[in-house]
Amino acid sequence: MEKKQFQAESKRLLEMMINSIYSQREVFLRELISNASDAIDKLYYKALTDATLTFNKESYYIKIIPNKEERTLTIMDTGIGMTAEELETNLGTIAKSGSLAFKKENETKDGHDIIGQFGVGFYAAFMVADVVTVNSKALGSNQAYKWQSEGADGYSIEGTDKETIGTEIILKLKENSEDENYDEFLEEYRLKAIIKKYSDFIRYPIKMDVTTSKPKEENENENVEVLEEQIINSMVPIWRKNKNELKAEDYENFYNEKHYGFDKPLKHIHVSVDGTVRYNALLYIPENIPFDYYSKEYEKGLELYSSGVLIMDKCGDLLPDHFSFVKGLVDSEDLSLNISREMLQQDRQLKFISKNLAKKIKSALQSMLKDARENYETFFKAFGRQLKYGVYADFGANKETLQDLLLFYSSKEKKLVSLEEYVTNMPEDQKYIYYATGDSIERIDKLPQTELVTDKGYEILYFTEDIDEFAIKMLMTYKEKEFRSVSSGDLGIDNEKEDSKTESELEEYKELFDAMKEILGGKVTDVRVSKRLRSHPVCLSADGEITIEMEKILNAMPDNQGVKANKVLEINTKHDVFNSLKSSYKEDREKLALFTNILFNQALLIEGLSVEDPVDFANDICKVMV
Ligand SMILES: Nc1ncnc2c1ncn2[C@@H]1O[C@H](COP(=O)(O)OP(=O)(O)OP(=O)(O)O)[C@@H](O)[C@H]1O
Numbered sequence: 001m002e003k004k005q006f007q008a009e010s011k012r013l014l015e016m017m018i019n020s021i022y023s024q025r026e027v028f029l030r031e032l033i034s035n036a037s038d039a040i041d042k043l044y045y046k047a048l049t050d051a052t053l054t055f056n057k058e059s060y061y062i063k064i065i066p067n068k069e070e071r072t073l074t075i076m077d078t079g080i081g082m083t084a085e086e087l088e089t090n091l092g093t094i095a096k097s098g099s100l101a102f103k104k105e106n107e108t109k110d111g112h113d114i115i116g117q118f119g120v121g122f123y124a125a126f127m128v129a130d131v132v133t134v135n136s137k138a139l140g141s142n143q144a145y146k147w148q149s150e151g152a153d154g155y156s157i158e159g160t161d162k163e164t165i166g167t168e169i170i171l172k173l174k175e176n177s178e179d180e181n182y183d184e185f186l187e188e189y190r191l192k193a194i195i196k197k198y199s200d201f202i203r204y205p206i207k208m209d210v211t212t213s214k215p216k217e218e219n220e221n222e223n224v225e226v227l228e229e230q231i232i233n234s235m236v237p238i239w240r241k242n243k244n245e246l247k248a249e250d251y252e253n254f255y256n257e258k259h260y261g262f263d264k265p266l267k268h269i270h271v272s273v274d275g276t277v278r279y280n281a282l283l284y285i286p287e288n289i290p291f292d293y294y295s296k297e298y299e300k301g302l303e304l305y306s307s308g309v310l311i312m313d314k315c316g317d318l319l320p321d322h323f324s325f326v327k328g329l330v331d332s333e334d335l336s337l338n339i340s341r342e343m344l345q346q347d348r349q350l351k352f353i354s355k356n357l358a359k360k361i362k363s364a365l366q367s368m369l370k371d372a373r374e375n376y377e378t379f380f381k382a383f384g385r386q387l388k389y390g391v392y393a394d395f396g397a398n399k400e401t402l403q404d405l406l407l408f409y410s411s412k413e414k415k416l417v418s419l420e421e422y423v424t425n426m427p428e429d430q431k432y433i434y435y436a437t438g439d440s441i442e443r444i445d446k447l448p449q450t451e452l453v454t455d456k457g458y459e460i461l462y463f464t465e466d467i468d469e470f471a472i473k474m475l476m477t478y479k480e481k482e483f484r485s486v487s488s489g490d491l492g493i494d495n496e497k498e499d500s501k502t503e504s505e506l507e508e509y510k511e512l513f514d515a516m517k518e519i520l521g522g523k524v525t526d527v528r529v530s531k532r533l534r535s536h537p538v539c540l541s542a543d544g545e546i547t548i549e550m551e552k553i554l555n556a557m558p559d560n561q562g563v564k565a566n567k568v569l570e571i572n573t574k575h576d577v578f579n580s581l582k583s584s585y586k587e588d589r590e591k592l593a594l595f596t597n598i599l600f601n602q603a604l605l606i607e608g609l610s611v612e613d614p615v616d617f618a619n620d621i622c623k624v625m626v
Contacts, residue, residue: 063208146159188210200235208229304331447539551565
């Protein structure tokens with residue numbers, strides 16, 4: 001059977017190319033600069049194998065020339081140039097990439113990687129230009145050629161005069177319309193910004209004449225505006241340099257230049273991987289928290305470069321949520337880009353890179369915790385909450401990764417400790433990791449529920465953030481030790497003498513407690529002799545999974561479902577107040593009701609809960625005063 005060739009309607013194809021590939025017009029400049037850089041790279045490669053050629057880096061550059069009078073923008077390079085045939089094949093055929101062919105013919109080495117691969121970038125010029133003129137003189141050729149096109153109608157090629165080897169592309173900008181202003185591509189500041197954004201790390205200098213203000217020679221107090229040729233791009237991607245060549249301040253300067261933050265980063269992580277997916281990454285742990293960090297507006301992500309050209313300025317897939325505070329970039333030659341270079345064809349490489357980076361970030365944080373404690377604490381104060389969310393999120397999928405990065409304030413050490421440090425310091429007879437929740441360290445310090453645990457000499461972790469207890473519930477255990485709230489029913493503290501006493505006391509006071517429970521209606525599930533109180537008369541504890549702190553947090557949420565903890569009113573039978581309860585039970589039931597309500601409300605206040613009826617409470621207090 002005869003095989004037929006697909007026909008392409010090249011006019012339509014070009015129109016589609018011009019109008020539908022790129023989401024932003026400004027990338028035309030990125031594409032033309034990348035082509036210019038490729039053209040210089042090709043000279044470099046030729047020089048590697050051709051002894052008659054010397055590649056003197058200083059003589060190679062790209063120049064951007066805006067001309068407001070003519071409304072043209074010229075991109076010129078000192079690269080390899082194109083012959084008439086090359087102009088014909090490379091610019092006359094959509095999807096023909098001379099650069100890809102070159103790359104295949106010449107093994108790429110030492111990171112000089114050619115950018116072009118699809119054979120479409122050049123046509124991005126038609127997004128902003130009506131007429132595109134390419135004057136080019138190829139290496140080894142005496143004749144220069146001019147390629148010219150007005151877009152879909154085709155192109156012409158003819159001989160022209162050009163002295164030097166290389167290419168200049170002259171864009172005759174489109175007329176401005178109501179919606180579009182093409183003049184912006186003639187403005188120095190705009191061109192500079194686009195170059196900085198996408199092409200900052202193109203290896204060769206990108207030059208432009210820039211208006212600068214200088215003191216007059218004859219009178220230094222007066223300024224005069226002069227045009228001065230400047231190099232716009234920074235050229236050297238610091239992440240491609242050898243780590244040994246770089247000092248801490250080089251990394252810091254880069255952090256500030258890139259506007260990752262105004263602070264001084266606490267740590268940098270420089271990664272070069274030469275495996276299945278080759279990539280370089282430069283990551284930073286910031287010191288200060290961005291103002292919108294814990295808001296919906298904050299967007300996580302790293303800059304993603306492919307061969308030094310910016311592809312995405314916030315690639316979220318490169319960072320897990322729990323490390324969303326990390327700033328920096330990844331550069332890889334091995335990404336399978338889509339034709340617009342705005343997206344990736346497949347995320348396999350991204351997943352691979354992001355998994356590796358997460359490991360690097362974790363070990364960098366661990367080493368900071370070990371070797372630079374002060375820095376780590378600064379970091380943790382800013383971003384610890386995010387790590388705790390990470391423990392809780394995704395049903396605890398990342399809890400193992402994150403548990404050793406957590407810090408909590410310790411009742412004993414009076415500073416932040418890690419779970420590892422807590423467990424190492426546990427006396428042998430201590431069964432659980434104890435914690436207490438409250439609004440602040442000062443308030444937890446005063447919580448009556450902590451008395452027994454503190455008396456035993458055990459350390460208590462203070463949970464002052466909403467997420468703390470939820471994260472710990474997700475963790476369940478650390479090094480096989482369970483977490484226990486100091487308010488929980490069973491503290492697991494052996495105290496035989498006390499325990500037997502409370503059993504008999506319980507019998508003795510059963511009737512009194514039942515009466516008190518009745519007075520409180522459904523507000524408590526039980527009234528009990530407290531095993532944990534020492535100096536305070538009452539406290540609340542909770543039976544079951546939901547603690548009082550969790551009740552508070554859940555009820556403060558927008559989708560409050562009225563979750564309640566099973567509250568238990570604990571009474572300190574050694575406190576003088578208890579005698580008043582006993583006598584009122586025998587002599588005056590009204591008084592017992594008054595005392596019970598006051599004690600319950602006090603317990604609520606100590607817990608940081610609000611009393612149900614403040615007026616009733618105030619009246620009750622007055623009653624005992626008169
Ligand atoms: N300034 C230039 N100097 C020399 N050759 C050039 C220049 N610009 C373009 N070319 C040639 O034209 C070809 C087509 O360019 P085009 O930008 O359309 O595609 P590409 O750069 O190969 O691929 P991509 O679409 O990935 O950018 C290039 O591969 C290159 O061979």
